[in-house]
Amino acid sequence: MTEESHADTAEPSERGPLSVVRLLELAELPPGVVNLVLGDARAGIPLAGHEQIQLVHFTGSVATGKRVGAAAGERLHRAVLELGGKDPVVVDAGVDPVATAQAVAFGAFINTGQICTSMERIYVHRDVAEPFVEALVAAAESFPVGNGLDEGVVLGPLVDQRQRDIVVRHVEDAVRKGAKVRAGGIVPAGKGFCYPPTVLTEVDDSMLVLTEETFGPVAPVVVVDAFEEGLERASQSEYGLAATVYTDDPDHIAAAARIPAGVTWVNQWQGGGPERLYEPARDSGMGATGARAAYDAATRPSSVHIAAAS
Template sequence: MKTLQNYIDGTWTNSQDPNRLTVVNPSTEEAVAEFPQGSAADVDLAVASAMAAQSTWAALTVEDRVTRLIRWADRIDEHTDELAELECREMGKPVGIGRNFIAAGVAGLKAAAQEALSYTFEISTDDPDGGWTRVIRRPVGVAAVVTPWNFPVTMVLGALGPLLAAGNTVVVKPSERSPLSTVRLFELLDLPDGVLNLVLGDVHAGAPLAGHDDIDLVHFTGSVSAGRQVGAASGQALHRAVLEPGGKDPVIVDEDVDVPATAQAVAFGSFVNTGQICTSMERIFVHEAIAEDFIAELVSAAEAYAFGDGMQPNVMMGPLVDERQRRIVAAQVSDAVAKGATVRTGGEVPDGPGFFYPATVITHVDASMSAMTEETFGPIAPVAVVSSFAEALDRAADSSFGLAATVYSRNAEHIELAADIPAGVVWINQWQGGGGVRTYEPARTSGMGATGTTAAFDSATRPFTVHIAADGS
């Protein structure tokens, strides 16, 4: 069992608090690592290190920072297989799927670095009175990055790219459920001491980091309840926050689609990573004209998602991250059944070790059921039948969340209407389409703060203006 440490000012450092937590392999239920519970004293050291390094890092040219980040990205890329195996051991993601997402994270880090080369950090304009004005965007200072357990490597890299390229220094606090792969990222680090620091732990580290007086920005991804706490702490400290606290993403399946192909696409969006994605498909609205055929195809697709230890080849779906998450998923299915839903496949906790749960399709669902209103983060596909596209739009919009939505349709008018769904991203005929070029801000309780491309650099910088009068006085 590996013992993990904090990484502060370029040195692996013991926590100031002796209490320890354990990482459990969700496929075997065996302990694989122990790490610090975390403390405010750990956070103080990490923030102080980041503060001390920030001015020197910001004084480098953008080109120099970009070169260093791409060099680190290349080094990470060489260790993709190893990182995917660590993710499998800590949170269960099948290695093959993990490789793909880690590769996307590396590509995102490189893309953000390249974006810095074209981002407008300064503009100058001539004034009518003969003077001139400069608008300069400087790094905000020290950023805190608090990442979730479902994509440990990808989410860290996605947040760090714009922040570091813009000249900020960063303290990372990964989820206490999946710190192994993040620690390995720091072992591969090739940046000046203090530019990037790592504090391990649970809320004992997260809370003092989010509310620290010397933090200038918090970038958080996680649950709604934790997001509210981070937002409140940020508000109290009057520093900037970019929050993504999850979703309950709707899917609309119109009557004119290719039914087998669309069912396969919806199965993938519902079950990949065992449904543990913020943008998983969690509410499926299908037109009554094709509902019977679509549900049959979706059930068949779900039954092909064999679950097992993700270290083994051909496993399509790993376990849930822990027993607590499995209880949440099972409770939502039980609640739906008690209120009249029908389980078409799956829906039962399997015997044996590991926190597995089968790909599950339920029908006859409605808004009285938690499976249709609360984030599931599990392999559940709840299907509701609608009589029209207009009804589907209304039901898709009826949610406290607003992260993303997906619409499958060949009707040009319906495709145009789909853009009105209140969400940060609306995908038409391709879930997760658009690659890394999208810019969005979640709606409702799914978060606040725009991210992606130029918006990410706007969040990572603070503009100020210098005006020089014509006569110099």
């Protein structure tokens, strides 16, 4: 037997609540099915620890996720936490460098880099590095940036000033430590918190852009001498949300599973159907989700045993 009739409570980020408000308006659900709470952590943390909450499903930063998880743990509530990411890409020798660069540009820049699984670290084999970077720069420069409501604009603004400040800080830190800006890297004039698609080369692990979540349209490229080196570098992170590998080598396809990540895509990005299961690794979260796991997390099985008739 399972309990399936509980109402939901949604508490969207205080940095972008209006989309959730509008979504629930359009859904036209019966009163009480989804209850909306607006606020920041001062609302969310107590909500996670409320005695009537049975499951907490949180998507957000690692720091806030730890606070949410602690509040849920105090009540022994189950929790599914999808937290930050610094998702790597490994580009092997032998792939089409132009087509792969175009795919990586989409994964790094679309939605202005504000997707949990945006590509944030790129490790490319030296054999294809030069044409790959040239194609990545060309792709970056082809994305129109501006007001998302204007015709032809592909990349709108970042969510707020605070987020753009993080992106600027990461890029400036990298440049100060020796990185080269191949595209973008300059805050545009005008209203809104826009930032152009940016490609950086000659980056290393001393730079924030390779170690902290940027959550913006920045593609730092590291050239490696072998696929194995790229795999090892991709695995060296406190995060483990997702990863992407581009290779034509069957052995390298099999080796891609060694990257500690909830999901690893090979020769695509954001692929998979409704049957896909995953659980983030390391500081990227806890709790499996997708397909049957989502149902299992949201329900509580119980059994009733009836004595056999004598």
